[in-house]
Amino acid sequence: MLKYLFEKEENIPQGSAAVFFGVSAIAWFIIGTGLGSFNAAKLAFPDWFHGLYALQFGHMRQVHVHAVIFGWIAMAFAASMMYITPALGNTKLWSEKLGVWNCLLYNLGLCLALALLWSGVTSGREYSDHVWPIDLYIAFIMVLPWCLNVWMTIINRRTQGIYTSNWFFAACMFMTVIVFLVGNLPEFFHLTGLNEAYMTWWFAHNILGLLITPVAAAITYYIVPKITGNPLYSHRVGHLHFWSIVVFYSTPAAHHLMSSPLPEWLKSFASVEGVLILVPAIAYVCNILLTMQGKWRMFVENVEIKFTITGVLLAIPLNMQGGFQQTRAINWYIHGTGWIVAHAHLALLGFSTFAEAAAVYYGMQVLLRRKLYSLSLANFHFWTLLIGFSLYWISMTIAGLIQGAAKIYEVPYVDVVIAEHPYMIVRWLGGTMVFLGNIVWLWNMYMTARAGDEVPVGRQPAELAYGR
Amino acid sequence: MAWTFSRPLFSMATEDQNKAAQHVWEHESLGGIAENNNPLPRPVIGLLILTFFTAVAITFPLYGQRPSAAIYADYVSLADSAEVQKIMNDTSLSPDVAGERAMALIESSLAKFDSPYEFQRTQHPISMNQLKVIAPAIIELQQKGVDLEEYTVIGHTVDKANFEGAMKEVNGEMVPERKQPWWDKGYRIAVWWFVLFCAAVIITVKRLPHFTWRPDHTIAH
Numbered sequence: 001m002l003k004y005l006f007e008k009e010e011n012i013p014q015g016s017a018a019v020f021f022g023v024s025a026i027a028w029f030i031i032g033t034g035l036g037s038f039n040a041a042k043l044a045f046p047d048w049f050h051g052l053y054a055l056q057f058g059h060m061r062q063v064h065v066h067a068v069i070f071g072w073i074a075m076a077f078a079a080s081m082m083y084i085t086p087a088l089g090n091t092k093l094w095s096e097k098l099g100v101w102n103c104l105l106y107n108l109g110l111c112l113a114l115a116l117l118w119s120g121v122t123s124g125r126e127y128s129d130h131v132w133p134i135d136l137y138i139a140f141i142m143v144l145p146w147c148l149n150v151w152m153t154i155i156n157r158r159t160q161g162i163y164t165s166n167w168f169f170a171a172c173m174f175m176t177v178i179v180f181l182v183g184n185l186p187e188f189f190h191l192t193g194l195n196e197a198y199m200t201w202w203f204a205h206n207i208l209g210l211l212i213t214p215v216a217a218a219i220t221y222y223i224v225p226k227i228t229g230n231p232l233y234s235h236r237v238g239h240l241h242f243w244s245i246v247v248f249y250s251t252p253a254a255h256h257l258m259s260s261p262l263p264e265w266l267k268s269f270a271s272v273e274g275v276l277i278l279v280p281a282i283a284y285v286c287n288i289l290l291t292m293q294g295k296w297r298m299f300v301e302n303v304e305i306k307f308t309i310t311g312v313l314l315a316i317p318l319n320m321q322g323g324f325q326q327t328r329a330i331n332w333y334i335h336g337t338g339w340i341v342a343h344a345h346l347a348l349l350g351f352s353t354f355a356e357a358a359a360v361y362y363g364m365q366v367l368l369r370r371k372l373y374s375l376s377l378a379n380f381h382f383w384t385l386l387i388g389f390s391l392y393w394i395s396m397t398i399a400g401l402i403q404g405a406a407k408i409y410e411v412p413y414v415d416v417v418i419a420e421h422p423y424m425i426v427r428w429l430g431g432t433m434v435f436l437g438n439i440v441w442l443w444n445m446y447m448t449a450r451a452g453d454e455v456p457v458g459r460q461p462a463e464l465a466y467g468r
Numbered sequence: 469m470a471w472t473f474s475r476p477l478f479s480m481a482t483e484d485q486n487k488a489a490q491h492v493w494e495h496e497s498l499g500g501i502a503e504n505n506n507p508l509p510r511p512v513i514g515l516l517i518l519t520f521f522t523a524v525a526i527t528f529p530l531y532g533q534r535p536s537a538a539i540y541a542d543y544v545s546l547a548d549s550a551e552v553q554k555i556m557n558d559t560s561l562s563p564d565v566a567g568e569r570a571m572a573l574i575e576s577s578l579a580k581f582d583s584p585y586e587f588q589r590t591q592h593p594i595s596m597n598q599l600k601v602i603a604p605a606i607i608e609l610q611q612k613g614v615d616l617e618e619y620t621v622i623g624h625t626v627d628k629a630n631f632e633g634a635m636k637e638v639n640g641e642m643v644p645e646r647k648q649p650w651w652d653k654g655y656r657i658a659v660w661w662f663v664l665f666c667a668a669v670i671i672t673v674k675r676l677p678h679f680t681w682r683p684d685h686t687i688a689h
Contacts, residue, residue: 087499163498222501231502231685236673240508243672247665261622261629264534268527268654269661275523276662279516286512327526 004100014092015367017099017149021079022360022367024107026442028071029353033435035064040428044421054118062117062129069127069207070110070138073348076356077215078106081150081169083363084222088166089157094149102145109137123187125196127204135184139177147173164238168218171246175210179203197260202253208347209249209277213318216311216355217241217284223308223358224291227462228298233290237283244280248273255326259335267328274326281319288312302462303378304358310386311354318346333408338420339400342393349389349434357385357441364445365461370452375466377444384437391430399423480674490677497688507679520662524655535592536650537606537626538616539585543594544603546574556596567596588650592621602626617647 001020004012039060041048049055086093093099113134116122122129130138150169154162183203186196225232232238254262254270289312292298298305321343324330334340365372372378399420406416453467470482479486493503508516546552547570555561555570571594578589605626609616620629634645 084499088501090497090499159496159498160492161496161498163501163503222499225501225503226499231504231683233504234506234508235503236505236676236679237508238503239672239676240669243669244665247661247668251661261627263629264620265632265648265652265654265657269658270654271527272523272655272658273661275526276519278519278523282512282515282519283508286508290506290509324526329526 001100001104004097005104007097009095009097012096012100014086014096015083016096017093017103018079018082018363019367020100020103021075021082021106022364023445024103025072025075025079025356025360026438026445028067028075028110030435030438030442032064032068032072033431033438035060035067037428037432037435039064040424040431044424044428054120059118059120062122063114065127066117066129067110067114068348069212070113070142073212073352073356075103075106076360077211077219078103078146079363080219080222080356080359081146081173081215083367084219084359085150085153085166085169088163088222089154089159091153091156091158094152094156098145099149102142102149106142106146109134109142113138125186125200127207128184128187128200130184130187132184132187135180135187139180143173143177143180147177163221164232164235164242165218165222167238167242168214168221171242172211172215172218175246175250176207179206179210183207194260194262197257198253198262201256205253205256206250208344209252210245212352213315213347214245214249216352217315219355219359220288220308220312223304223355223362224288227302227304227362227460228292228295230291230293230295233287233293237287241280241283241287244276244283248276248279252277252326255331258326258328258331271327275323278319278323281315281323285312285315303372303375303382304362304462306382307354307358307361310382311351311358314346314350314354318343318351321346333404334400337400337403337407338396338423339404342396342400345389345396346393350393353385353389357381360445362461364448365452365455368449368452369455369457370448371455371461371464371467373444373447373450373452374468376468377440381437381441381444384433384440388430388433388437391426391433393430395423395426395430399427476674478674479678480671481676485675486677486681490681490683493677493683494685494687500689502683502685502689505677505679505681505683524658528655533591533653534620534622534629535588536585536617537602537609537619537621539588539592540594540599540602540606540621541610541616542578542583542585543574543599544606546577547596547599547603571596571599615647617650618644 001016004016038049038055039057042057042060053059082093082099113130116131116134117129121131123131128135150173154166154170157166180203183199183206185191186199191199221232221238224230251273252270254266255274258267258271288309292309295305299309300306325334325339325343361372361378364370402419402423403416405411406413406419453464455461455464470485471480472482473480481489493505552570552573555573556566558566561569583589601624602621606616609619609626618628619626622629632644632646632648635642636645637643
């Protein structure tokens with residue numbers, strides 16, 4: 001990477017920025033899930049490790065969350081956008097050099113941000129935990145150059161039309177900048193009370209709803225037609241998906257604060273819009289699954305499709321939960337319990353991660369012009385991720401229901417801790433499986449770069465048989 | 469950008485625009501990807517309509533909405549009546565039994581008169597113990613002469629928790645421009661939001677060639 005920092009633009013190979021972002025993303029995924037495994041172990045076995053202040057759960061939780069969101073998820077998005085956006089515009093990335101610098105400064109910024117969180121320098125607001133200098137660094141050094149590359153590539157495209165994925169990429173990056181700057185206003189201007197709570201959850205909700213889930217969906221809009229060779233089922237359903245995301249997903253936030261003294265009308269409005277996220281969800285899932293018509297054998301045979309479609313299928317329970325868990329009746333029961341933790345992991349480790357893993361698998365093969373080194377290792381990665389995630393999700397959902405019941409019936413806290421213990425162990429096992437699978441993934445991608453079969457010019461990796 | 473409204477549910481684009489769109493659609497390869505022009509399957513449209521009604525129905529807070537302080541004003545007045553006080557002060561009854569009987573008497577008295585709060589009262593029954601807790605706050609607000617419908621009972625407190633912020637000056641006093649009816653806690657805005665969304669998406673989609681047109685992908689791919 002370093003040798004390209006001061007190279008002329010024309011001397012930097014196309015796809016460099018995407019490859020660097022992709023490798024960084026996998027590395028951060030390993031770090032993030034490793035931290036998650038460590039945290040889960042502390043919850044399962046509280047006496048297992050203590051003594052070092054910086055490694056206490058209160059510090060480590062935030063580091064895990066931000067390593068995964070900003071390290072794995074966001075960097076995998078950056079990698080995907082930096083090869084998909086130009087590909088869809090029949091052009092090249094606006095500036096590989098900017099992309100390479102972006103990747104370097106992104107990694108450095110993230111290291112700094114996590115180090116500060118680790119040492120206890122935090123805003124104290126969940127999901128917007130960073131202090132304001134880091135917020136500004138993230139907005140203007142990490143995200144804005146990325147936006148610029150995506151927007152300028154779309155502006156300089158060689159096609160008249162803009163494919164669905166690129167609408168999402170461009171719009172989501174725009175909305176993310178707005179969400180990030182507005183959502184962190186409590187940090188910039190020391191807003192307190194309800195304003196602080198509302199802004200904090202507007203930020204947290206919309207980082208998920210206007211960045212993570214729609215960009216993951218946009219990736220699948222590219223991967224499925226590209227690999228199956230089928231046309232996207234419907235351009236017009238893509239419109240429905242896109243605009244319903246913008247309209248319905250941007251308005252909730254109060255539904256995270258149903259028991260707060262916010263005006264009831266705001267909570268009701270947010271709650272109705274919360275259920276209406278099923279509109280984009282239904283449109284999206286239909287569009288992708290109908291695109292698969294006649295190519296379902298690839299769900300078994302092709303690694304990228306296997307990951308992508310699993311992610312799309314996980315979007316169904318994700319949106320069913322998301323749509324209804326914020327209504328007054330259900331929220332009353334599950335608010336503040338492990339159910340929410342399970343739901344967050346369904347979004348990030350389920351739907352989003354499977355889609356992104358597919359994009360990174362596919363992108364690395366295309367950009368390196370190498371066929372995947374080992375199908376067996378990729379399948380191992382898939383199953384450790386799926387089984388590990390499922391163990392996590394199911395155990396935490398059950399734990400959440402136990403906590404909910406205990407909350408309503410005022411069961412003593414220590415009894416709840418005892419009742420949850422087996423589920424905490426399963427959670428740790430699941431998270432650790434994901435972590436171990438990711439190490440295998442990194443090895444597989446490293447070997448792909450070194451020893452994968454070369455993909456001839458004019459051919460797609462998916463057209464070649466797996467070697468191992 | 470020309471528009472045609474002769475057949476708005478068929479197409480809002482002119483014939484020339486549709487032909488130009490079809491030409492681009494068929495002659496352009498977006499990174500090797502093609503797109504079809506299918507409509508949503510009809511069962512899915514039904515599902516979406518069902519989703520909207522579910523969204524409103526399931527979030528309509530029949531059981532979750534906090535009560536307005538106004539619905540308890542008559543309870544507070546009747547609690548001071550001689551008949552109710554007689555029951556409350558009856559030392560032969562336990563406090564719980566006395567409270568239950570006193571509340572039964574209040575409710576039977578209220579049932580004799582028409583009230584705009586009848587439905588809300590059935591949704592938010594109150595015990596004598598709860599009434600005792602909120603009564604001082606309600607009396608204080610009555611003495612101030614404020615509109616109790618603007619105040620909400622939240623646990624043991626009575627607060628102005630649901631309101632619309634726009635105020636106007638009347639006789640030197642600032643009063644709310646509009647008061648929310650009890651049944652509309654954000655539903656009208658939700659319905660309008662949905663209607664405007666549908667209108668916007670219909671306009672967007674009807675600017676595309678009609679869904680009966682199937683693009684030929686062999687031209688560009």
